[in-house]
Amino acid sequence: MTPSPHIPLKYQERSLPEMRARAGAFYTLMNARRSVRSFSDRPVPGDLIEKAILTAGTAPSGAHRQPWRFVAVSDPDIKRQVRIAAEAEEYESYHGRMPPEWLEALAPLGTDWHKPFLETAPWLVVCFAETHGHDSDGRKRKNYYVQESCGIACGLFIAALHNIGLVTLTHTPSPMRFLNGILGRPQHERPFVLFPVGYPAASAAVPDIHRKELEEISAWH
Numbered sequence: 001m002t003p004s005p006h007i008p009l010k011y012q013e014r015s016l017p018e019m020r021a022r023a024g025a026f027y028t029l030m031n032a033r034r035s036v037r038s039f040s041d042r043p044v045p046g047d048l049i050e051k052a053i054l055t056a057g058t059a060p061s062g063a064h065r066q067p068w069r070f071v072a073v074s075d076p077d078i079k080r081q082v083r084i085a086a087e088a089e090e091y092e093s094y095h096g097r098m099p100p101e102w103l104e105a106l107a108p109l110g111t112d113w114h115k116p117f118l119e120t121a122p123w124l125v126v127c128f129a130e131t132h133g134h135d136s137d138g139r140k141r142k143n144y145y146v147q148e149s150c151g152i153a154c155g156l157f158i159a160a161l162h163n164i165g166l167v168t169l170t171h172t173p174s175p176m177r178f179l180n181g182i183l184g185r186p187q188h189e190r191p192f193v194l195f196p197v198g199y200p201a202a203s204a205a206v207p208d209i210h211r212k213e214l215e216e217i218s219a220w221h
């Protein structure tokens with residue numbers, strides 16, 4: 001296999017003071033991000049969601065297979081179907097499927113099986129992970145590092161939304177295969193994360209939780 005042609009890297013070198021200023025500003029921006037479970041029903045223009053998805057699509061991926069598909073839903077009927085199906089699964093999870101240790105871990109977050117945000121938020125965006133692709137003859141084509149690639153893409157999606165000024169929640173109703181049926185996606189696309197996206201409710205409150213210190217999340221040699 002011949003390597004694809006390469007082109008010069010577009011790299012913008014910055015002075016150290018500029019790098020420090022940008023490092024600090026980006027950390028300050030991202031450190032203000034919170035997961036939000038209480039949404040306003042105020043509409044959000046679709047072009048903002050498009051830009052966030054495009055940003056997610058800049059993620060690196062195994063063999064550049066880009067094994068993700070972001071499905072954006074604003075249709076109220078489809079959102080209702082998603083809520084009903086997700087709440088049915090969550091009900092089972094909270095009433096027996098999740099072991100006591102897990103329920104204890106979640107207690108500080110105050111979550112339960114009710115998921116009104118699945119209808120209130122103006123957008124639901126589901127990231128599907130493509131377990132494999134297809135070549136031009138329709139034969140299976142392997143994807144690589146699908147979990148890692150989709151995890152990074154979702155991280156960029158969350159950062160893009162926060163930078164835009166919207167809020168979201170990393171929601172993983174379990175199991176979430178029901179999303180294939182409701183959203184008409186083929187079986188080789190596996191629901192990865194469901195993001196409600198919008199403005200926060202005026203009354204939105206978040207748990208008083210804290211981030212680990214640098215010493216706790218890093219080691220230096």
Ligand code: IYR
Pocket residue numbers: 090106109111112113171172173174
């Ligand atoms: N999927 C459930 C439970 C849940 C699990 C974790 I790990 C969380 O950080 C939060 C919730 C739910 O959405 O309620």
